[in-house]
Amino acid sequence: MNQHVLIVEDEKSVAELLKDYLQAAGYEAHIIANGDEVEPWVRSNAPDLILLDIMLPGKDGITLCKNIRSYSQVPIIMATAKVDEIDRLLGLELGADDYICKPFSPREVVARVKAVLRRTTNNNPTTCALITVDKQGVRVLVDDIDLAFTAVEFHLFTALYSQPGRIFSRDQLIKKIYDDHRMVNDRTVDSHIKKLRLKISKAKLGMDLIHSVYGIGYKYEEL
Numbered sequence: 001m002n003q004h005v006l007i008v009e010d011e012k013s014v015a016e017l018l019k020d021y022l023q024a025a026g027y028e029a030h031i032i033a034n035g036d037e038v039e040p041w042v043r044s045n046a047p048d049l050i051l052l053d054i055m056l057p058g059k060d061g062i063t064l065c066k067n068i069r070s071y072s073q074v075p076i077i078m079a080t081a082k083v084d085e086i087d088r089l090l091g092l093e094l095g096a097d098d099y100i101c102k103p104f105s106p107r108e109v110v111a112r113v114k115a116v117l118r119r120t121t122n123n124n125p126t127t128c129a130l131i132t133v134d135k136q137g138v139r140v141l142v143d144d145i146d147l148a149f150t151a152v153e154f155h156l157f158t159a160l161y162s163q164p165g166r167i168f169s170r171d172q173l174i175k176k177i178y179d180d181h182r183m184v185n186d187r188t189v190d191s192h193i194k195k196l197r198l199k200i201s202k203a204k205l206g207m208d209l210i211h212s213v214y215g216i217g218y219k220y221e222e223l
Contacts, residue, residue, distance in 0.1 A: 003048040003117060004028040008038055008064070009079070010056050018051065021106040022113065035059030039067060042074070049075045049117055051109065052096075069095035075116045079104070097165060119165045119221070131209075133158055145203040149196070152177050156192050160210060160220035169217040193218055 005022050009015040010033040019029040030047070032038055036058030042050070050068070054061035065076055076095070081102040097116050100109060132141040138154050140147045140161075149157060159176040160168060168176075170186045177192075197210055211219050 002026055002028045004030065004045070005113060006038075006042065006045075006047040006050045007031045008035070008050060008052045008056065008061065009033065010053065017106050018109055021110050025110045025114070027113070033057070035061070035064055038064050042068060042072065046072075047074060049077065049113055051077050051079060051113070053079045055081065065096055077109075077112055077116060098167075116165065131161065133161065142200060142203045147199045147203055149199065153192055153196055153199075156189075157196055157210075157220075160218060163220075165219055165221050167213050167217055167219045173217065189218075 035056040
């Protein structure tokens, strides 16, 4: 059975275009234009993924994402026409799996849908055949090779590793690795990330697990 994508978008032309591209890619697609109709439909139909616009008549996308996350782990890709909404999406920790900015290419949306479904369908976020996280020993191993992370590097890596594909801002990562609320600038996070990448690359030549998201932060993903 084809995977089912719910498109929540009130611009009819945009919604129909996305539907056409998703169907051409082998997905089933359904469109809802009013936020008030979304939750009853999701509860009754259990889609495999939701493309969720922020600005909607009825309930807005942020409210819907928060509500849906209270009872479902269905993958959600948020869509926004406002660049400044990105910080809100990250800062509110809504539980969305990805976001995309308007105007977007329908091909890019299909690629994002494929990537999120592949990640959420096939990956267990706490286990990996390649990576071993020893929380008691405060160490991470790649193919049984100890990466010799410092305590800060360990906490930084495990924060990213625990939620593959999720984009963390630098401020969010600072809060996760320093619980004493010390003043740390963004360059400190960047420096730690550089060291993580170097240690991973040395242990497993050429492997890149920590990815930069330009202007926003970092994510863990096995591409």
